[in-house]
Amino acid sequence: MHITEEEISTLVDRFYAKVRQDEEIGPIFNAIVDDWPHHLAKLKDFWSSTMLGSGRYKGHPMMTHLQLPLDPPHFHRWLTLFEETASETLRPTAAAEILDKAHRIAQNFQAGIAYQRAASTSD
Numbered sequence: 493m494h495i496t497e498e499e500i501s502t503l504v505d506r507f508y509a510k511v512r513q514d515e516e517i518g519p520i521f522n523a524i525v526d527d528w529p530h531h532l533a534k535l536k537d538f539w540s541s542t543m544l545g546s547g548r549y550k551g552h553p554m555m556t557h558l559q560l561p562l563d564p565p566h567f568h569r570w571l572t573l574f575e576e577t578a579s580e581t582l583r584p585t586a587a588a589e590i591l592d593k594a595h596r597i598a599q600n601f602q603a604g605i606a607y608q609r610a611a612s613t614s615d
Contacts, residue, residue, distance in 0.1 A: 495586040497546075500539045503590070504532055507577040516569045520560060542593055557601050558608050567598045 512518050512528070525531045534551070541549035574594050578587040 494589055495543050495582065497536075497540060497544070499582055499586055500543065501536050503577060503581050504535050504539060506581055507574055508532060508535070510573050510577060511570070514569065514573065517566050517573075520562065520566065524560065539590070542597075543590060553597075554601060554604050558605060562601075562605060564602060567602055571595065571598055 508521075508528070508531075511521055534549070537546075537548040538551070538553065540546040571594060575591055578591055578594075582590065
């Protein structure tokens, strides 16, 4: 792997500092996250498990995101900020690895949300 735990920690901290201030997606996250230090620790565990196979993350991120009022423009904004922060904080190889994973995760989440919404409107 080309990314370290320290790099993941720095990326998550800097990225979510931007998210919290962002006019488009900040209100969504700020409305649901009441303990940012705890949430950031969980996100670091998620990315550590995803990128390094650490197994620290225990949870169901798809189920959590299905409950949020997220639309494709929100994912686009999230990815834009994530790409910007990754290129500011990581070496190019590490940035490329995590961005590839982030894009695949975003596609899966968007597909899951679209499927759930379609299923709930057909009931």
